[in-house]
Amino acid sequence: MVTSSPKKIAALNALIITVITIASYAILTISLHAFRIIPMLILLVIVFISSYGIITYSLEKFIYEKIKIIYKTIGSLKTHKKRELKKKAKSDDVLEIVNQVVLEWDKEKKQEIEELKRMATYRREFLGNVSHELKTPIFNIQGYVLSLLDGGIHDPDINQKFLKKAEKSVNRMIAIVEDLEEINKLESGELKIKKESFDLIELTREVIDFMEMKAEKFNSRIQVKSSFRTAKTMADKRRIRQVLINLIDNAIKYGDIERNLITISFYDFHDNYLVEVSDNGKGIPEEFLPRLFERFYRTEFSRSRDKGGSGLGLAIVKHIIEAHQQTISVRSKPGKGTTFSFTMIKT
Numbered sequence: 001m002v003t004s005s006p007k008k009i010a011a012l013n014a015l016i017i018t019v020i021t022i023a024s025y026a027i028l029t030i031s032l033h034a035f036r037i038i039p040m041l042i043l044l045v046i047v048f049i050s051s052y053g054i055i056t057y058s059l060e061k062f063i064y065e066k067i068k069i070i071y072k073t074i075g076s077l078k079t080h081k082k083r084e085l086k087k088k089a090k091s092d093d094v095l096e097i098v099n100q101v102v103l104e105w106d107k108e109k110k111q112e113i114e115e116l117k118r119m120a121t122y123r124r125e126f127l128g129n130v131s132h133e134l135k136t137p138i139f140n141i142q143g144y145v146l147s148l149l150d151g152g153i154h155d156p157d158i159n160q161k162f163l164k165k166a167e168k169s170v171n172r173m174i175a176i177v178e179d180l181e182e183i184n185k186l187e188s189g190e191l192k193i194k195k196e197s198f199d200l201i202e203l204t205r206e207v208i209d210f211m212e213m214k215a216e217k218f219n220s221r222i223q224v225k226s227s228f229r230t231a232k233t234m235a236d237k238r239r240i241r242q243v244l245i246n247l248i249d250n251a252i253k254y255g256d257i258e259r260n261l262i263t264i265s266f267y268d269f270h271d272n273y274l275v276e277v278s279d280n281g282k283g284i285p286e287e288f289l290p291r292l293f294e295r296f297y298r299t300e301f302s303r304s305r306d307k308g309g310s311g312l313g314l315a316i317v318k319h320i321i322e323a324h325q326q327t328i329s330v331r332s333k334p335g336k337g338t339t340f341s342f343t344m345i346k347t
């Protein structure tokens with residue numbers, strides 16, 4: 001903190017010079033028997049003002065020259081700040097300005113360090129998660145290939161089965177890498193939303209057709225519930241398709257094993273549509289809900305790694321919805337089922 005400014009120092013110095021001058025004047029005039037109060041007062045004012053001016057100017061110039069060196073040393077300060085300082089320095093208290101700028105610089109650097117630390121942790125965690133996700137299918141493939149090389153290739157009961165299992169693991173790896181690419185694009189801000197006008201209900205029906213086989217395999221039935229026939233929106237159709245695929249895929253995978261009923265409902269919600277994807281599966285315990293949209297986060301409960309997927313699906317969904325300035329939420333009742341709801345703009 002700056003306690004004494006150049007102006008205060010200059011005033012003090014000017015006062016000292018004035019007192020000395022006046023004292024000398026008084027001694028001189030008294031000894032000459034010609035003491036006059038008025039000229040003494042005029043002299044007092046002139047001496048004070050002129051010495052104050054000179055001292056302030058030279059002091060500020062001196063400090064400013066010194067401070068310029070500090071600025072050069074700081075070096076990393078943005079040029080506009082230097083200019084700003086110079087501009088202000090002429091009129092205001094130079095030390096206070098320097099103090100402010102240095103404090104600002106300090107704050108900026110601290111924030112940069114925090115951000116770098118956060119990024120380093122993120123990178124470490126991300127790499128750890130990626131290798132963890134890839135390890136399972138790689139080791140599985142290795143196991144099947146080794147068994148085939150060990151003679152299994154000649155056993156007609158085993159070779160087909162193992163090759164199919166290896167293919168499944170390869171597909172899992174492809175899905176992981178594709179999701180990684182997607183999340184990378186989304187998180188690096190590379191994603192460009194290409195908005196177009198389309199019907200949300202029509203797109204949902206297309207996605208349902210596309211997922212029919214998987215739904216059948218998991219004993220799932222998918223229905224659409226809406227009090228209106230069309231739901232026109234302005235959004236990136238390809239990405240919203242991906243949102244629907246990811247949510248329906250989860251509803252299929254984590255829904256009721258015996259008889260899963262997936263309902264996609266549409267509601268008119270002021271300027272938006274509210275789209276809900278619900279299943280009647282095991283549900284998700286409340287303590288897992290707040291972290292569900294984090295990348296690689298999975299509930300132990302769902303044994304989800306056995307069901308494939310990358311653990312990135314919901315993180316991708318959230319990014320896409322937020323890139324559209326819309327919101328997504330989840331509610332769930334263990335034993336009853338889960339509902340994901342997101343909004344879409346109405347046009």
Ligand SMILES: Nc1ncnc2c1ncn2[C@@H]1O[C@H](COP(=O)(O)OP(=O)(O)O)[C@@H](O)[C@H]1O
Pocket residue numbers: 246250251254255279281282283284292297298299300302303304305308309310311312313314315338
């Ligand atoms: N409909 C659902 N019912 C129960 N759990 C779910 C549901 N959707 C998602 N989850 C849980 O959230 C986790 C994250 O989902 P997601 O990001 O799509 O990853 P993935 O599907 O690859 O496991 C899942 O692993 C699962 O534990």
Ligand SMILES: [Mg+2]
Pocket residue numbers: 246249250309310311313314
């Ligand atoms: Mg998923």
